[in-house]
Amino acid sequence: MTSPDQERLKSFMQECRTRIETALDARLPPEDKLPARLHQAMRYATLDGGKRLRPILTYATGQTLGVPLDVLDGPACAVEFIHVYSLIHDDLPAMDDDCLRRGRPTCHVQFDEATAILAGDALQALAFEVLAADPTLAVPPRQRIAMIECLAKAVGSCGMVGGQAIDLASVGVSLDLPALELMHIHKTGALIRASVRLAVLACPELDQTIAARLDHYAKCIGLAFQIRDDILDEESDTATLGKTQGKDKAQRKPTYPALLGLAGAKQKAWEICQDAIESLNPLGERADLLRALALFIIQRHS
Ligand code: GRG
DSSP states (O other): OOHHHHHHHHHHHHHHHHHHHHHHHHHSOOTTSSSHHHHHHHHHHHSSOSOOHHHHHHHHHHHHHTOOGGGGHHHHHHHHHHHHHHHHHHTSTTTTOOSEETTEEOHHHHSOHHHHHHHHHHHHHHHHHHHHHOTTOOSOHHHHHHHHHHHHHHHSTTTHHHHHHHHHHTTTOOOOHHHHHHHHIIIIIHHHHHHHHHHHHTOTTSOHHHHHHHHHHHHHHHHHHHHHHHHHHHHSOHHHHSSOTTHHHHTTOOOHHHHHHHHHHHHHHHHHHHHHHHTTGGGGGGGHHHHHHHHHHHHOOO
8 A cells, every 4th residue: 555545545534524523513403402411412422523433434435436425424424323322332330331432521421321321322313313314315215224224233233232242241251263253243343334335325236246345345344443442452541542541451351462462463453454455456446545444444543
């Protein structure tokens, strides 16, 4: 990957971050609308924070396939709303019990536990409302339904929430590599995969072989993202991450560095990233942005 590709990615990511911030803001209820405290909590947790990796993936896939970015504002918001809901609930005392997220107090610390639960619930509902009814999502009803089904499957008990259940059950348990991988394919990977797939679904004429290649790419980068997350939890610090560093070890959670060592985990992330990049071969230069994103995912520092 040449550095012009990395430079192009940097400016594309910046453009997407500005775009998604405006799109999220426009779709969130105003903070003075009743029930105001709930709407304030939804806005607090969603706006002005995070890498916006999932919306960026939706936009980058759309860019690769020639889908106009404004068609993808709705799907991009939907994946971010789901992501923020998962972060709010994951931080609750009943789950990870964390007080820092995106460099700020977690939603339940800033507001209260009941408000945080409701804010997560409402963000999840809002994600599906956006897919069902957002006027900028200029696709026929059949495609909207396919998008709703895609996101619902990705976040439900056989996707993200199922992965979280496996995670909670695995604290202090020694998982082997296939079991760890299965957990993360669900917990972190399913939403990342859906972020790519929603853009693919906006392009119904797409050759199915290309769609399958993009799905494989998304599955690989989902896993690579998690491996990098585990590495950063060991190597980085709380200020850089904006969330509590070292929690995996403290909570005796199974991780890639614990199973493979730090060098082994880095090697594994690199191999999976190469697999992701190779799966884009049939797309040629059109997919350079997605290739650069795969590399960003395994090289990121936060
Ligand atoms: C439904 C409660 C519930 C949980 C689902 C995804 C998930 C399971 C929990 C999120 C918590 C977490 C720390 C998961 C591990 C990896 C991950 C998704 C990290 C956070 O994603 P980033 O780094 O966050 O993209 P930002 O803040 O940049 O958006």
